[in-house]
Amino acid sequence: MGHLVTSVAPLPLQGGGLGRFIDPFVQFLTDITNLEPVLLQLLAFGLLLGGVYALTALGLTMIFGVMDVINFAHGVFLVVGMYSVWLVSEMAGISPFLGIPIAAAVLFVLGVVVHVLTVEPIIEAPQQNQLIATLGVLFIIQSAIEIVFTPDPQQVELSLGSIQVGGVFIPLGQFYALVIALGTMLAVRAFLNRTDLGRKIRGTADNRDGARYVGINVRRINYLTFGIGAALAGVAGGSIALFQRFDPFTGETYLINAFVIVILGGLGSFPGAFVGGLIVGMIQVFGGYYLPGTTAQVLIFLLFIGTLLVKPEGLFGGAEA
Amino acid sequence: MGKTLKSSTSNRRRFLKATGASVAALTLAGCASDDAGNGGSDSGGDSGGDSGGDSGGDTGTTTGTPEQSVDEVIIGSNHPLSGSLAATGVGMSNAIKLAAMRKNEEGGIESLDGAEVTVIEGDNQGAQELGGQVSEELLSEGAHVLTGCYSSPVTTAATQVAERQGVPFVISIAAADNILQGRDFNYVYRPQPPARRLASDYADLVPTVIRDGGGTIDTAGLFYINNSYGQAIRDSLREFLPEQNVEIVEETAIEFGASNANTQVSRLRSADPDTIIATTYVAGGVLLAQALQDQDYRPPYLTASASATFTDDDAVSDIGEFANGVLDNNYALNPTVDKTAEVRSQFLDNYDQEFSASVGMAYTAAEVIIQAVEEAGSVEPDDINEALKGLRYEDHISAMGAIEFDDQGENINALGPVNQVQDLSVRVVYPEEYAEAEPQV
Numbered sequence: 001m002g003h004l005v006t007s008v009a010p011l012p013l014q015g016g017g018l019g020r021f022i023d024p025f026v027q028f029l030t031d032i033t034n035l036e037p038v039l040l041q042l043l044a045f046g047l048l049l050g051g052v053y054a055l056t057a058l059g060l061t062m063i064f065g066v067m068d069v070i071n072f073a074h075g076v077f078l079v080v081g082m083y084s085v086w087l088v089s090e091m092a093g094i095s096p097f098l099g100i101p102i103a104a105a106v107l108f109v110l111g112v113v114v115h116v117l118t119v120e121p122i123i124e125a126p127q128q129n130q131l132i133a134t135l136g137v138l139f140i141i142q143s144a145i146e147i148v149f150t151p152d153p154q155q156v157e158l159s160l161g162s163i164q165v166g167g168v169f170i171p172l173g174q175f176y177a178l179v180i181a182l183g184t185m186l187a188v189r190a191f192l193n194r195t196d197l198g199r200k201i202r203g204t205a206d207n208r209d210g211a212r213y214v215g216i217n218v219r220r221i222n223y224l225t226f227g228i229g230a231a232l233a234g235v236a237g238g239s240i241a242l243f244q245r246f247d248p249f250t251g252e253t254y255l256i257n258a259f260v261i262v263i264l265g266g267l268g269s270f271p272g273a274f275v276g277g278l279i280v281g282m283i284q285v286f287g288g289y290y291l292p293g294t295t296a297q298v299l300i301f302l303l304f305i306g307t308l309l310v311k312p313e314g315l316f317g318g319a320e321a
Numbered sequence: 322m323g324k325t326l327k328s329s330t331s332n333r334r335r336f337l338k339a340t341g342a343s344v345a346a347l348t349l350a351g352c353a354s355d356d357a358g359n360g361g362s363d364s365g366g367d368s369g370g371d372s373g374g375d376s377g378g379d380t381g382t383t384t385g386t387p388e389q390s391v392d393e394v395i396i397g398s399n400h401p402l403s404g405s406l407a408a409t410g411v412g413m414s415n416a417i418k419l420a421a422m423r424k425n426e427e428g429g430i431e432s433l434d435g436a437e438v439t440v441i442e443g444d445n446q447g448a449q450e451l452g453g454q455v456s457e458e459l460l461s462e463g464a465h466v467l468t469g470c471y472s473s474p475v476t477t478a479a480t481q482v483a484e485r486q487g488v489p490f491v492i493s494i495a496a497a498d499n500i501l502q503g504r505d506f507n508y509v510y511r512p513q514p515p516a517r518r519l520a521s522d523y524a525d526l527v528p529t530v531i532r533d534g535g536g537t538i539d540t541a542g543l544f545y546i547n548n549s550y551g552q553a554i555r556d557s558l559r560e561f562l563p564e565q566n567v568e569i570v571e572e573t574a575i576e577f578g579a580s581n582a583n584t585q586v587s588r589l590r591s592a593d594p595d596t597i598i599a600t601t602y603v604a605g606g607v608l609l610a611q612a613l614q615d616q617d618y619r620p621p622y623l624t625a626s627a628s629a630t631f632t633d634d635d636a637v638s639d640i641g642e643f644a645n646g647v648l649d650n651n652y653a654l655n656p657t658v659d660k661t662a663e664v665r666s667q668f669l670d671n672y673d674q675e676f677s678a679s680v681g682m683a684y685t686a687a688e689v690i691i692q693a694v695e696e697a698g699s700v701e702p703d704d705i706n707e708a709l710k711g712l713r714y715e716d717h718i719s720a721m722g723a724i725e726f727d728d729q730g731e732n733i734n735a736l737g738p739v740n741q742v743q744d745l746s747v748r749v750v751y752p753e754e755y756a757e758a759e760p761q762v
Contacts, residue, residue: 042587
């Protein structure tokens with residue numbers, strides 16, 4: 001089989017006390033010094049995982065950036081995206097890749113409907129009202145999916161496998177998700193910077209009252225933004241469905257990570273979301289390899305707290321409008 | 322965009338406050354659901370939540386002493402009917418209703434003049450903080466005896482309530498040893514093998530199967546879910562495997578809800594053991610198989626201990642050919658008795674779900690309860706409890722001896738036999754008394 005990996009991370013039970021946590025770092029530095037090939041493999045996995053995480057955070061950061069709305073339904077929007085791709089793939093026999101834009105369209109409509117029915121009526125109310133409203137939407141949609149499709153996990157019948165480049169294995173499903181994440185980020189950025197509607201959205205994000213004074217229909221911008229944010233969740237969910245089984249509750253874990261990424265990267269910042277996603281992905285992969293148990297999760301939240309203390313606006317929060 | 326869309330500091334603070342609180346709430350709700358006995362997280366099942374069994378009847382009852390007339394016996398089923406464990410949880414609750422239905426079709430509880438068995442359901446969502454609350458609710462609705470909960474942390478909380486109120490609780494599935502051991506309980510019973518027994522059975526049986534087949538198993542790598550159930554199995558494997566001359570050369574954990582197992586497989590691939598031993602929910606085992614394939618790696622023997630993945634037909638089907646040959650020691654349905662096929666068929670007809678080993682274990686727990694009530698001839702908790710203490714139940718469908726409990730409430734004849742995936746079907750292959758096929762090594 002020709003194993004690429006020669007470095008062996010310390011067995012968690014071998015060390016005791018402080019050594020349990022120090023030894024992994026020593027091992028990590030040793031591997032760097034020796035240029036162990038495993039580092040390249042881990043780098044690839046971190047990049048792939050981070051890309052997926054970034055993709056899940058884009059819609060969340062956009063909705064908050066423009067509307068100040070904390071959309072707790074984002075997690076279940078991801079799930080709707082997954083089921084949309086699965087449905088068009090299984091029922092209509094359409095390629096799952098073509099299902100992703102369909103999922104985006106479905107989510108755009110769903111996002112607009114959710115906004116008009118639940119967020120718009122309380123848009124001027126204290127922020128916790130919108131949070132609770134979107135939390136309610138989460139439970140309603142989640143339950144509806146569970147009732148219609150059962151809690152059984154589903155998966156798209158697609159075996160993408162992996163490729164080996166220079167001894168590094170790259171799972172293709174996650175690779176495509178990374179490509180989609182990058183493409184989506186660039187497309188949305190171009191939309192916001194180069195189209196009239198995009199500029200209106202940015203203007204509204206900068207100053208809602210000012211936007212009204214210059215004649216921008218802020219109400220329309222709100223539902224378009226919510227729809228686009230939901231569509232981004234549809235793209236993310238659809239991409240995840242390419243390589244992962246899912247059930248009505250799969251969105252919960254991604255939602256928590258997305259919140260961490262959004263705060264880490266800077267509220268409302270797309271590049272921040274991307275870099276935040278990569279950081280979380282890298283810590284999970286390298287931490288998972290070198291550290292005992294799931295200590296990597298602790299590191300992520302330590303970084304999260306540290307960011308709040310040292311740079312509370314997030315990594316990309318400094319270059320504000 | 323190149324710059325942030327919004328700059329308001331106060332907004333940021335509100336976002337942080339609100340999301341902080343909400344993420345904490347979600348984390349509690351979501352992550353608390355991270356331990357599922359030794360079972361998987363997903364298999365079979367339509368959404369549930371209805372109360373009462375197929376036996377019909379409302380939840381009212383004429384509770385009373387043996388001298389009083391008893392119309393029905395109420396079993397409170399405390400399982401995850403929503404949340405990420407619901408797929409299996411719903412199936413387990415349905416299995417309990419099936420046991421009640423079969424008893425009612427036979428004429429009900431004979432010693433109580435044909436009293437019907439009714440099942441009322443509570444949804445613990447797989448969340449530890451709801452385990453005790455659901456038990457309380459079921460008891461307030463009139464349950465005479467409880468069963469649950471699939472998740473070990475949830476079961477820990479749920480059994481505490483039962484013990485405090487002096488109501489018998491028969492665990493359907495929950496593997497963590499410390500649910501019963503060291504708590505000095507008097508009302509809680511566990512038909513399934515606990516984690517320590519499952520790991521002990523792995524060490525006794527799986528290396529034997531491999532070596533008898535001419536294979537070599539000197540080293541092992543552990544891949545486990547990082548919670549009380551996974552850690553309990555890991556700890557016991559550490560103790561028992563060296564006794565069978567198997568050295569653990571790698572350990573790697575996966576978090577509940579993880580999206581892939583790439584990193585863990587990288588570690589295992591580095592160590593290249595003779596066998597990988599998976600201890601996961603269904604989803605975790607599927608991720609393991611996927612990552613192994615993505616990295617073009619498979620150890621000589623892919624095995625599992627107390628993992629539901631490779632005893633779940635749906636999961637095996639999803640994994641595909643790669644699942645063939647996997648050896649997994651876990652509780653199992655007994656293929657050598659006709660009753661198993663009969664119950665399986667009836668379950669499929671009634672609920673259109675797979676009758677997995679986990680679902681079958683819940684069915685067995687319900688039969689234990691029904692038999693205890695039959696022998697007690699009463700719905701008084703203490704009478705049922707006494708019956709459970711002296712119970713010896715042989716007519717069950719699990720691959721183990723007669724169910725009888727020791728002082729701690731553990732089944733002294735519990736067993737985790739060896740299953741193997743052959744032609745994408747899960748078959749019991751060892752020990753021979755329960756085997757339906759020869760092991761293929």
